[in-house]
Amino acid sequence: MNLDFGNPQNDILYGAGLLGVVILIKLISSSFVYINNGSYGVVEKIWSFSPRKRKNFISLHGEPGFEPDLLYGGIHFLFPFMYRVHKQRMITVKGIGYLFSRDGKPMKEGQALAQFAEKPGEDISVSDARAFLLNGGQQGPQRQILREGLYAINTALFAVFTEEAIFTISVGEDTILKKIDEQIKAVDGYNPIILDSDGVGIVTVNDGPSLEHGEIIAPTVGTDRDQLEFFHNSFQSIEKFLKAGGRRGRQEQVLVEGRYYINRLFANVEIINKEVIPVGFVGVVNSYAGLKGGDVSAADYTHGELVDVKQKGIWNKPLTPGKYAINPYAMRVIQVPTTNFVLRWQADSVEESGFDKNLTEIKLITSDAYEPIIGLSLVLHITANDAPYVIQQFAGLQLLVDQTLDTIVSSWFRDAVQGLKMLEFISRRGDLQTRATEEIGAKLLRYRLSLQQIMLGTPHSDGKDGGKIQNLLNQLTERELAAEQKATFDARKLTAETERGYNEAKAIAENQQALTGSKISIDIAQNNGAATLAEKTQAAHAIVVTAEADAKKVELLGAAEAKKITLIGTAEASAAAAQVEAWGGAEIALRRSLAEFSKEGIINSKFALVPQIQLGGAGAPGSLADALAATALVKGASPL
Numbered sequence: 193m194n195l196d197f198g199n200p201q202n203d204i205l206y207g208a209g210l211l212g213v214v215i216l217i218k219l220i221s222s223s224f225v226y227i228n229n230g231s232y233g234v235v236e237k238i239w240s241f242s243p244r245k246r247k248n249f250i251s252l253h254g255e256p257g258f259e260p261d262l263l264y265g266g267i268h269f270l271f272p273f274m275y276r277v278h279k280q281r282m283i284t285v286k287g288i289g290y291l292f293s294r295d296g297k298p299m300k301e302g303q304a305l306a307q308f309a310e311k312p313g314e315d316i317s318v319s320d321a322r323a324f325l326l327n328g329g330q331q332g333p334q335r336q337i338l339r340e341g342l343y344a345i346n347t348a349l350f351a352v353f354t355e356e357a358i359f360t361i362s363v364g365e366d367t368i369l370k371k372i373d374e375q376i377k378a379v380d381g382y383n384p385i386i387l388d389s390d391g392v393g394i395v396t397v398n399d400g401p402s403l404e405h406g407e408i409i410a411p412t413v414g415t416d417r418d419q420l421e422f423f424h425n426s427f428q429s430i431e432k433f434l435k436a437g438g439r440r441g442r443q444e445q446v447l448v449e450g451r452y453y454i455n456r457l458f459a460n461v462e463i464i465n466k467e468v469i470p471v472g473f474v475g476v477v478n479s480y481a482g483l484k485g486g487d488v489s490a491a492d493y494t495h496g497e498l499v500d501v502k503q504k505g506i507w508n509k510p511l512t513p514g515k516y517a518i519n520p521y522a523m524r525v526i527q528v529p530t531t532n533f534v535l536r537w538q539a540d541s542v543e544e545s546g547f548d549k550n551l552t553e554i555k556l557i558t559s560d561a562y563e564p565i566i567g568l569s570l571v572l573h574i575t576a577n578d579a580p581y582v583i584q585q586f587a588g589l590q591l592l593v594d595q596t597l598d599t600i601v602s603s604w605f606r607d608a609v610q611g612l613k614m615l616e617f618i619s620r621r622g623d624l625q626t627r628a629t630e631e632i633g634a635k636l637l638r639y640r641l642s643l644q645q646i647m648l649g650t651p652h653s654d655g656k657d658g659g660k661i662q663n664l665l666n667q668l669t670e671r672e673l674a675a676e677q678k679a680t681f682d683a684r685k686l687t688a689e690t691e692r693g694y695n696e697a698k699a700i701a702e703n704q705q706a707l708t709g710s711k712i713s714i715d716i717a718q719n720n721g722a723a724t725l726a727e728k729t730q731a732a733h734a735i736v737v738t739a740e741a742d743a744k745k746v747e748l749l750g751a752a753e754a755k756k757i758t759l760i761g762t763a764e765a766s767a768a769a770a771q772v773e774a775w776g777g778a779e780i781a782l783r784r785s786l787a788e789f790s791k792e793g794i795i796n797s798k799f800a801l802v803p804q805i806q807l808g809g810a811g812a813p814g815s816l817a818d819a820l821a822a823t824a825l826v827k828g829a830s831p832l
Contacts, residue, residue, distance in 0.1 A: 236275065240256045250348065283345055289337060305398075308335055385451070426452055469516070476525070478524045511525065531573075536569050568601070582639065585639060600632060
């Protein structure tokens with residue numbers, strides 16, 4: 193076919209045909225939409241035969257506006273010239289993503305975040321805009337958050353906030369969206385909360401009913417895993433938290449170790465360190481939350497009330513050494529040392545505890561108008577069971593020291609010293625220290641404090657007394673020095689005596705063998721002498737007994753002989769008389785008898801004619817015993 197382009201009629205036909213082709217191509221291109229698999233499409237209806245019946249941003253019933261449903265990867269046919277497709281890349285959430293809805297039901301009065309749509313027995317996806325709107329989804333910043341993942345979300349309905357960017361189809365509210373983004377970034381809201389073993393998360397909820405009048409912290413709710421309808425899993429499910437009765441404000445419940453995905457527009461989280469109670473301390477708890485409890489303190493305790501654990505007030509049981517997840521807004525833990533601790537009333541000395549930082553030396557006045565200044569140290573002990581009672585009375589150890597101990601100790605020493613002279617005070621300081629420990633200790637027992645010891649320092653002056661106190665101290669020093677010198681002399685003397693005893697003992701030890709031999713020789717000589725004496729005594733006794741026996745024998749023999757002689761004499765007398773008569777008279781007969789008697793006596797006699805023993809008087813040698821012994825030893829002699 194030949195076309196004559198120079199002919200005006202043909203030019204019109206050619207132009208009309210070309211226009212038709214263009215329209216056809218445009219028609220076809222507007223009817224088919226290709227979306228790759230890494231993207232999706234948000235459909236906007238440009239015109240429609242259905243009039244807009246509702247003033248909502250999203251069109252649910254075919255009226256012009258943004259459609260709730262999305263177009264996913266592939267080729268899609270749309271009615272020509274009726275739709276505009278806004279291609280969006282898939283939204284990647286690396287930590288936490290936030291949603292802002294442009295459409296939905298309005299929020300209720302006092303509501304901070306919009307409620308996401310709910311359908312009984314079914315979870316509604318953030319990609320299903322239609323279900324969100326038909327099931328009560330609310331307009332505004334959402335309670336619902338996005339976890340890590342890849343999402344296709346209708347950005348006409350939702351503005352999606354991620355750490356990388358804000359995904360939205362701009363409709364003129366960019367300023368509002370930027371403010372929300374800044375608010376999220378200010379609290380690091382795009383990242384989950386991660387707590388280690390030392391951290392505690394303090395939660396402040398920004399939505400929900402307000403606290404009851406008089407309450408300062410929201411009570412714990414929704415922690416029972418058996419009640420899944422209310423178990424909010426540490427504030428990660430906002431709707432369940434609110435259903436369980438959760439309140440707006442700082443929460444009593446805390447977060448411990450773990451990772452938490454919490455909507456930071458709903459709740460702020462402050463991370464602090466856990467309460468660590470070291471060995472040698474206990475923690476007395478003053479709880480600001482919990483039910484009001486009855487007094488469980490001792491019957492004789494009148495300084496206040498103690499309550500059971502987890503009730504409002506001071507707990508009667510302290511926390512033992514360890515690590516605790518304590519909410520400092522719900523309770524205060526006061527650490528009390530259970531080991532002995534020292535307080536010093538000294539100008540430039542403060543213990544590590546710092547309790548004695550406000551204590552100074554004590555100024556006294558004696559009865560003789562001296563004004564000494566003394567420093568002292570006090571050793572105190574508080575038992576674990578008494579710690580709650582002490583805190584209930586004094587609110588803290590610093591107040592105990594400043595308002596009570598300082599007054600009691602200072603007053604006692606002022607009263608005790610004002611009746612003493614300065615020299616007495618110095619010389620009797622040890623007794624005063626002992627007395628102070630006993631009497632002040634008895635007073636402190638009423639406060640459940642155990643005083644272990646009080647130690648006094650050396651009294652001194654402030655330099656305004658002309659050195660009078662120093663002079664006394666010098667005198668006492670000289671006395672002590674003299675006493676020490678005397679003690680040293682006595683010690684040296686004792687040492688010398690001890691050394692002498694030692695040397696004697698050493699000499700004895702060195703000559704012990706010779707001494708032992710000498711002692712044995714002496715013992716032998718004494719034993720021999722005793723034996724000889726005993727032998728001689730026995731011999732002498734035998735001699736005496738023998739002599740006595742011989743004497744008795746001689747006496748008996750003499751008596752017998754005398755009787756014999758008497759009888760013989762009588763007979764002889766009779767015979768003599770006869771002889772006399774026969775011999776011519778008595779005189780002649782006598783002479784004859786004597787001559788015969790002498791002759792017979794010399795012949796039969798056993799005695800020596802010459803005496804062998806001489807018995808003498810005073811000054812003569814020998815004695816009766818010697819004479820008797822000698823007589824017994826003469827050869828041929830016989831005992832008397």
